[in-house]
Ligand SMILES: O=C(O)CCC(=O)C(=O)O
């Protein structure tokens with residue numbers, strides 16, 4: 001997998017997934033084209049919960065709490081703003097063809113630095129429906145476990161393959177990061193991981209402190225707050 005595509009296993013717990021399943025069962029879905037940009041409309045073929053549905057608001061609140069509690073999400077995304085999650089459903093050969101997401105979304109507007117999909121169906125319960133992402137070198141195909149999330153930079157073209165059996169539910173959102181540039185974000189992410197490993201072995205060693213200082217100084221240099 002590309003280093004800039006981050007897999008977050010079990011972002012949602014089994015209990016949160018049960019609550020979300022119950023809320024989705026009561027929700028009202030409409031044609032997803034209503035929220036796509038004009039270019040994406042032509043390739044978007046799915047259903048979404050209507051924005052004013054109270055079930056959607058409760059799902060958004062469960063997801064936002066889980067995101068706040070996920071160290072991996074916060075280290076990888078360095079989030080400044082998170083667009084309200086959209087919950088989508090694909091069935092009967094529905095798909096979302098190759099597209100890029102709008103660079104700016106919402107009101108007040110956010111810049112979409114990162115996109116995120118949280119998978120809400122068991123991958124064995126549907127056929128097709130992988131999220132495919134074209135990164136600099138190749139196409140990455142993703143169909144992770146229910147409750148897992150995938151985070152990727154918005155500059156990549158991506159699509160959802162047609163669903164040939166079953167139903168694919170997902171929650172999707174976009175993030176404005178405190179660090180706009182994905183290569184800089186990746187360096188900070190890697191330094192953070194090295195610092196974590198060093199800190200376990202030698203929490204007070206000069207090298208551990210020096211690495212933290214380097215990380216902080218680069219973060220300050222690149223931060224876009
Ligand atoms: O459902 C997904 O995994 C991604 C959907 C998508 O690309 C979008 O809503 O813009």
Ligand SMILES: [Fe+2]
Nearest residue numbers: 099100101158
């Ligand atoms: Fe998209």
